[in-house]
Amino acid sequence: MNYTLIALAVLFALETAIGHAGTADSAAVVRPDVRAMRTTQPIVIDGVLSEEAWREAPQVSEFLQRDPTEWAPASERTSVRILYDDNALYVGARLYDRHPDSIVARVGRKDMDQSSDDFFVGLDPYNDHRTGFYFGIDAAGTYLDGVLYNDDWNDNSWDGVWEGRSTIDSLGWCVEMRIPFSQLRYHESDEQIWGIDFERHIRRKSEDDLYTFRPKNGSGFVSRFVHLVGLQNLGRSQQLEIMPYVTTRAEYLHYPSGDPFHDGSKYSPNLGLDLKLGLGSNLTLTGTVNPDFGQVEVDPAVVNLSDVETYYQEKRPFFIEGASIFNSGTEGSPISGISISLCRPFSIRDGSGVRRKGVFRMPIMPISRPGHGSWVRRNSPGKSENPGISERFKPSRIGNMRGSPVGEQQPGRRSNR
DSSP: OOHHHHHHHHHHHHHHHHHHHHHHHHTTOOOOOEEOEEOOSOOOOSSOOOSHHHHHSOEEOOOEEEESSTTOBOSSOEEEEEEEOSSEEEEEEEEEOSOGGGOOOOOOOTTOOOSOOEEEEEEETTOOSSOEEEEEEETTOOEEEEEEETTTEEETTOOOOOEEEEEEETTEEEEEEEEEGGGSOOOOOSEEEEEEEEEEEEGGGTEEEESSOOOTTOOOSGGGOEEEEEEEOOOOOOOEEEEEEEEEEEEEOOOOTTOSSOOSEEEEEEEEEEEEEEOSSSOEEEEEESOOOSOSSOOOOOOOOSSSOOEEEOOOHHHHTTGGGGOOSOOOOEEEEEEEEEEEEEEEEOTTSOEEEEEEEEEEEEEEOTTOSOEEOOOOTTOOSSTTOOOSOOSEEOSSSSOEETTOOOOEEEOOO
């Protein structure tokens, strides 16, 4: 009997069934397009939706829960509006809460999970259903941003230049964002159609509310975004970023008195810059002159009482810029341990001459579905990769705009402390 043909037939049947299940869950909830409104009124990013343009812009609401009760209406109302002008996209969100005194707001480092109430917007400017950007802010004003790629994955090493503010009031809390078009990439067209999605987390209820619903047993993330329409005559996105630096080093040493070449002090100045220039909608020139390999921010203090060395996440842009290009070939994860194996009975004699019977099993491959796997929440700030010691949010596959899968690793640095 040809076990290989039988295994492949079963594999094909299971993959077909999974594909139909994914199609069914994606058609279960259809959301209308989100419409952006052009404004000529200056928008002040202060976390208060006081401008007249916010009241005139179309709103989207009716979020659904992903956790704790899948498909249930959100326990608190969320209203989102989109504005734009010649230079930027504006996102305004009113996040109602019947108990504003219970809103969780903790201040922390950028891109760190503070276990706070927060709000995210995901954008797919190319509308290719695979790539994009996400921008988030929590109730305390901590920024979170990154890029989306391969439909289900994200990378928070990207740091965009944008503004955001959040404020808490008697109705709940508000979010205002200003995202410059220079930070995004999109096709040149008189009328733009992007992908967009929104997400809210209410910490005290362990609740995740989504606008475009993504079932827990379904695949896809960016591919599920709804359309953002109404963007017209944006022109070409211009990007020019120059990051100069200046450093100096001072040495004070003892030399013999009367040394004509050394007076005991020495100063060594140094300078350089990094350049990023957008040459088109899908081409960017990145250059550097005398690059600075120094650390861009101070490492958090860690008290390591374990027997495992402390590792810090690599955060120097020179080493992590575009690193997501190499994150491929790991899509998918096992579904409930289902796998295809070749099995064949065998019989052997052991050292005492007794015949032993058994079954030889050789696994071929697991049946996997993208977006379905083991997940952990983003870890607390200032910790390392050691067991029991968490670390900064790592590049990960996302079932939502938070979290990282178990086992995901990113190049890091060993602590010298």
